[in-house]
Amino acid sequence: xxxxxxxxxxxxxxxxxxxxxxxxxxxxxxxxxxxxxxxxxxxxxxxxxxxxxxxxxxxxxxxxxxxxxxxxxxxxxxxxxxxxxxxxxxxxxxxxxxxxxxxxxxxxxxxxxxxxxxxxxxxxxxxxxxxxxxxxxxxxxxxxxxxxxxxxxxxxxxxxxxxxxxxx
Amino acid sequence: xxxxxxxxxxxxxxxxxxxxxxxxxxxxxxxxxxxxxxxxxxxxxxxxxxxxxxxxxxxxxxxxxxxxxxxxxxxxxxxxxxxxxxxxxxxxxxxxxxxxxxxxxxxxxxxxxxxxxxxxxxxxxxxxxxxxxxxxxxxxxxxxxxxxxxxxxxxxxx
Numbered sequence: 670x671x672x673x674x675x676x677x678x679x680x681x682x683x684x685x686x687x688x689x690x691x692x693x694x695x696x697x698x699x700x701x702x703x704x705x706x707x708x709x710x711x712x713x714x715x716x717x718x719x720x721x722x723x724x725x726x727x728x729x730x731x732x733x734x735x736x737x738x739x740x741x742x743x744x745x746x747x748x749x750x751x752x753x754x755x756x757x758x759x760x761x762x763x764x765x766x767x768x769x770x771x772x773x774x775x776x777x778x779x780x781x782x783x784x785x786x787x788x789x790x791x792x793x794x795x796x797x798x799x800x801x802x803x804x805x806x807x808x809x810x811x812x813x814x815x816x817x818x819x820x821x822x823x824x825x826x827x828x829x830x831x832x833x834x835x836x837x
Numbered sequence: 838x839x840x841x842x843x844x845x846x847x848x849x850x851x852x853x854x855x856x857x858x859x860x861x862x863x864x865x866x867x868x869x870x871x872x873x874x875x876x877x878x879x880x881x882x883x884x885x886x887x888x889x890x891x892x893x894x895x896x897x898x899x900x901x902x903x904x905x906x907x908x909x910x911x912x913x914x915x916x917x918x919x920x921x922x923x924x925x926x927x928x929x930x931x932x933x934x935x936x937x938x939x940x941x942x943x944x945x946x947x948x949x950x951x952x953x954x955x956x957x958x959x960x961x962x963x964x965x966x967x968x969x970x971x972x973x974x975x976x977x978x979x980x981x982x983x984x985x986x987x988x989x990x991x992x993x994x995x
Binding site for chain 2 (some may be wrong): 686687688690692694716740777780781782784786791822823825827829831
């Protein structure tokens, strides 16, 4: 083990011991236009140990190469007209990494929760990831924050480094 | 000589071979009252690396501080009314992050409520799963035909 450790640089050890992680949350409701990919604004930074997040743009710049676990939720205000979409893209460019969708609630007066979790490959300094939302209700629709349906809602976005990329 | 990736993966195994991992599931159906925040009962322990689970209270007590990845899946019996919500509760307070809702469609299938996300814990913190449903009457979880409800905690960083 000691010979193994000797071959690993201090920076590599640091990444393993303290891997990059981001957790941001939306605490201010945001209106999302109909049929328009819109960056979701997560303004409340709960954790960002490598200062990769820009709360002005809601973009995250990966500090190191690697595979990251990524997850997000978007909480939508009550509206019965489908659909709701969301995903991860590169810096608001509509270069979509993931995209998924689901139907709206089956009845009005009910908020919709929408979330995805998966693994993505990011390159240091180049991969600027953000969450986008879209909806096709026919008019602007707000995200839901605060309390509704007996519970508290806040959309979140999380990235966490989990493994190094293969040597190129 | 191994490359850097191999070394990193080996070290990761060395550091994480004792990391906390916990999973329980529900083998018996549980009736949930209307509009009532209810602790979900898990009767089947799948894995508990650090013996944090209390099967009487259905509460997990954190044994190692750090960030955990929580995953919650709750399956409900067929009913087309109201909402279904599941959330993580830490130290008696419902999470506003690890919380998911869904609404049933008009079909005849059971539906699942799922949420996954991070939670930061200290030693001694308590974690449990809470559910809410507003069907208008009592509604049971679904545990047959392959459906079940699962609660997983995976330690991911200090």
